[in-house]
Amino acid sequence: MTMIDDRSTGVDHADGEPWVEVCRVDDLVAGRGVCALVDGRQVAIFLLHDGSLHALDNRDPFSDANVLSRGLTGTAGDTPTVASPVYKQRFDLRTGTCIDDSSVRVPVHPVRAVDGIVSVRAG
Amino acid sequence: MKSCVGSTWCRYGVQDSVAMAIAVELRYRGLRAPHKIKMAVSGCARECAEAMGKDVGVIATEKGWNLYVCGNGGQRPRHAVLFAEDLDDAELIRCIDRFLMFYIRTADRLERTASWFEKLEGGIDFLRAVVIHDSLGIGDELEADMQRHVESYECEWKATVDDPERLKRFVSFVNAPDQPDPDIVMVQERGQVRPARADEKHELVTVGPHPNEEIAVAVEVRTR
Ligand code: SF4
Numbered sequence: 001m002t003m004i005d006d007r008s009t010g011v012d013h014a015d016g017e018p019w020v021e022v023c024r025v026d027d028l029v030a031g032r033g034v035c036a037l038v039d040g041r042q043v044a045i046f047l048l049h050d051g052s053l054h055a056l057d058n059r060d061p062f063s064d065a066n067v068l069s070r071g072l073t074g075t076a077g078d079t080p081t082v083a084s085p086v087y088k089q090r091f092d093l094r095t096g097t098c099i100d101d102s103s104v105r106v107p108v109h110p111v112r113a114v115d116g117i118v119s120v121r122a123g
Numbered sequence: 124m125k126s127c128v129g130s131t132w133c134r135y136g137v138q139d140s141v142a143m144a145i146a147v148e149l150r151y152r153g154l155r156a157p158h159k160i161k162m163a164v165s166g167c168a169r170e171c172a173e174a175m176g177k178d179v180g181v182i183a184t185e186k187g188w189n190l191y192v193c194g195n196g197g198q199r200p201r202h203a204v205l206f207a208e209d210l211d212d213a214e215l216i217r218c219i220d221r222f223l224m225f226y227i228r229t230a231d232r233l234e235r236t237a238s239w240f241e242k243l244e245g246g247i248d249f250l251r252a253v254v255i256h257d258s259l260g261i262g263d264e265l266e267a268d269m270q271r272h273v274e275s276y277e278c279e280w281k282a283t284v285d286d287p288e289r290l291k292r293f294v295s296f297v298n299a300p301d302q303p304d305p306d307i308v309m310v311q312e313r314g315q316v317r318p319a320r321a322d323e324k325h326e327l328v329t330v331g332p333h334p335n336e337e338i339a340v341a342v343e344v345r346t347r
Contacts, residue, residue, distance in 0.1 A: 021298075022298040034297040035296055
């Protein structure tokens with residue numbers, strides 16, 4: 001998770017993966033996701049109502065479809081989640097772990113917003 | 124909304140159930156509620172529209188309409204309860220306005236009218252008191268709420284298609300808006316397209332954009 005305009009969390013080219021600018025914060029709608037294409041990889045990016053950004057693979061492992069960015073966001077207890085629009089399994093937006101089947105996990109990626117520009121690092 | 128063919132086409136019909144069904148549908152379409160709402164109008168007591176299995180059921184009588192509420196089908200079927208008899212058109216709509224708004228205000232999220240009604244203290248008598256006799260003094264408020272809904276209704280599909288800003292949300296990639304998702308592969312089944320299963324995908328090749336470019340790249344040719 002990265003708070004908007006929090007510059008402390010990312011260093012360019014750290015861990016060998018560059019930050020890739022994908023859109024403006026203004027392109028995002030709070031409570032919803034978008035999908036970005038990063039080096040051929042589909043990354044779902046969510047802006048939540050608390051201002052936090054989250055990024056995970058767009059692929060829903062249960063339906064094998066690239067749809068997580070279209071999922072409904074919500075919470076399970078204090079955990080921010082997205083529910084796949086296909087079979088409705090929920091994923092922890094911070095870890096990618098499936099709430100309904102902890103043996104399944106979706107890769108998560110660092111995401112940040114600097115000067116109103118959203119970037120992700122997806123290896 | 125479901126309707127039988129009513130007095131227009133059926134020899135048993137005592138009211139124009141189709142016209143009433145259309146009027147009710149147009150009034151409540153798009154209503155935000157704790158759960159889905161199913162409705163039906165039957166043109167006589169033979170009840171071909173199965174209105175007694177709906178959240179709101181209307182059955183024609185010689186004198187007007189009988190209103191049934193809180194029915195359900197599905198896994199836990201429940202017959203709707205007779206709420207009021209021989210209502211005229213205006214009375215019927217007023218009752219449904221108040222009933223639906225009272226349900227919307229008091230039900231839990233994802234609670235259908237049938238399970239809401241089962242928990243309702245005082246049952247049908249209480250519901251009648253609130254809706255017909257305005258025992259809580261909120262009748263005008265409930266009606267005003269519904270009137271606001273009716274006046275503010277817009278077709279969200281059409282509004283979205285007409286609004287370039289909203290349409291932006293429907294691109295596959297926020298950073299490559301013109302690029303379709305290359306992973307979407309369609310096959311034909313019963314003359315319709317459906318997404319290919321994993322075991323089908325490797326047998327298919329992309330042949331170009333689907334006629335409906337909004338959907339995806341469609342694939343119709345098998346390589347073997
Ligand atoms: S409910 Fe009555 S009016 Fe409607 S189709 Fe059946 S018999 Fe005819």
